[in-house]
Amino acid sequence: MPHFGSFALVLHSHIPYCRKSGVWPFGEEWVFEAMAETYIPVLDMLSEIAESASGPRVAVSLSPVLADQLADGYMQSRFLEYVEMRKKAAVRDADRHEAEHDDRLASLARGHAEYYEYAADRFADHYRGDLPGAVARLASRKAVELLATSATHAYLPLLSEERARVQMRLGCEACERHFGVRPRGAWLPECGYRPGAIERILTECGIDYFIVDTHAVAGGAARVAYGVESKCSGADELPGPVPIPSMATLRPYLLSGSQLVVFARDEVTASQVWSRETGYPGDGNYREFHRRDSVSGLQYWKVTNKLLDLGQKQLYDPVAAAGAACEHARHFVELVASRLARYRDACDEQGLIIAPYDMELFGHWWHEGAAWLRHVMCALTEDERVALTTPGTYLLSHRPSAQISIDECSWGHGGKHGTWANSDTKWMWESLARAEALNQSLCSKRGTLRGASLAMADQAARELLLLEASDWPFLVTTRQAKEYAEERFLRHLEDFETLARAALTGAHDDEALAALSSAASRDSLFDWVDSEKL
Template structure:
């Protein structure tokens, strides 16, 4: 078998804090759909590889705020209820749908829901951390962490940025026994000098988008004068799967994400065509979808091999391809995504490609010369416009004012639950998701409401602190009952 080079698949798992903040269509429903259709099947895939003795299969980013939700007792109970409801909805559809192909689909959904319930009951009973720790301890994956609530770091005051990162790393260490060596920088957002913060906190590697390296992503690169390495996402390969305009999930044979049977909530149609209205779409056919999965797995494997051969010709040694996606693409947005993932991760080694993690790529020698990175992100334009554009200027200005007010809060030498909750509400306000959703017009009203809710709660606690009002303690306790993410958070790490 030839040595074509190395391939790293990086999956970025993230949702903003959703428990107690609405249900349908955006809110907790979003969490439970991703849990059922992406997190459960992807982890099951990794379990299969672990049982086969595979190591360094992929690099899995899990943001601290998502990990907190997947461990949260309230969310665990509610997700279990959601899985049971999924099975009931499938049973209802089986009794309502008359076409044989749709009745078969309803039966398949019923079985899938039952399998998910069984896996949830047996493997996830105590939350995500034990599941994830088994994956990291066995070496099947490399884990990436990140700042606490997934803020867009370039827009944070330095003190807030460092605290958010430290809080996120500490939380991951609490759940898994040690902090990760690498992070997924939220939105791949970078500002010159941030590598110094990373090095100070023990972060050894992070992701940027390919254009930040002018497309030269064949190796990891030390950033500036630091020892921190950046890996660039290879867009030539990554966009083969998913891009702003195209990709495999749009194939006519795949299940259509946007077309619902509203009485049951199931998705009975295939894509059929880009401009076909929902009522004219054809019924979903798993056999046709399976053929498309095999075709696209072959195409992707061929694309990776061709890319690695071109890199070898250019640089005179085996190269590296890093493909990075949101985990939620696989199963939630793209129903067939997990099957495609497994097919690709089996086909690439057979084609002579070394499948590994970011850590494994470093060990294999895929490290180039130092580089000075520009300000960048993986958003539209590869700059900061999604999170710092005119459309969200009110959110940006409010976030800046909030940080200034936060840093002006007088410190105290003792643990103060009011200050802890004040910082917690500030971090939730500064989540990058809100600006992204507004700019992309994706549940923009929900995003603005969430930013306002947490901003108002911050302002309320700050006013109670200034007035030294006794009610601040009961109010902070009530807010923590709803938004108690990161229970070990200690405001003294910021307010010094």
């Protein structure tokens, strides 16, 4: 029977650069948690789908700064130390609870130990310690579609056009370097868009399409992972046969004045997955993220009820949680099919649901999310009502003709730039503007630099890229790791200024040489890039 329409899952993954910059609660363990809880199970799922289907069924974006960390020998060996440490902590918990005759907690602890052993085996034996290589193999088999994103996940709308160009160009080169693919699509960090500059840069990079949040096309309220809903303008006028505004996102558009295609996130299906308040992750059977054992830090409790204090949470039941994941997967598949059927009936054409998510949601933030995702993708692979696709594959046979203009937007609070630019982060953007001005002076003199001056200029360029990461203002605004983010920003700023000025003046004093040695040892990202492109 004919499909009702199509469904495109887009998984974006990013962790800030944490190599040798703290461990816990802020630092390298951010990466290691995501590797154990998300990247390994999601790669397992993608490999399983690749065996049962032809052609790409999932679109994936890994930030270059994350891919560099995953490919780094130091981080790979530290990950194995991390999972061994967590396994031993779980074994100690099991012994402790058995001594206290608490069989349920002992069983949960043994489950943790078994999983960490599994993660270590999959990483070391199956993936040979090379997760980017596993993605590259999937890409070479055309089992996944790769999207580019900016080098250090910089928030592009607030950068100068030239710095946004450097970030995005390096992002495309990183995609080729790590995965062997020249990307056709782009993931704009935080779905951040500004008219004019960004489409010029994407076009120069050979990008064909990008993704925005719902409100950028449909208007109305921005319901986002980072804040409460806020009214947004959206497009001035919706072209084409879309009589119901909430269905405006079920088709792509040509961006006015360009050949770029714009896809928008479908809010109706997304809210079921993103929202802890009204969506699946808030189910009482799922594992509670925030309550941890006071000795080991492991999680043994379930959500129970969202209104309960952490101390009132009940013990986790893996069997009940697995059943809930299956049921929610069935519900999601039916929601997708019914939404596409409604669009087809209303618009007399087949629609497309774009489903972009942060990959770390599945397994890390929502423990059962990885299992849920596997159930969903396996079910959709077999469902005759829905065609699994990717944005690039869809465009091969559904090139849009309707044009649309969109305003500045993001998927942050209020749908604009306020999550990253506000009174708490104003000093960061002012500091960054001064750093960019100093970098222009450095670039103009670069061709004359030699020896230590050239090495300092190269490392200063890396520090500037790290300084531009969207993570620092985001963590300050959300208070998730305010002090850590401010410390990191100031450290990269100080290193950049010290190295840039030393390179410009040729004054290689002890302070400058020490800054070069320390920064080069710690911030060694993008060592594969031609230094003139940094």
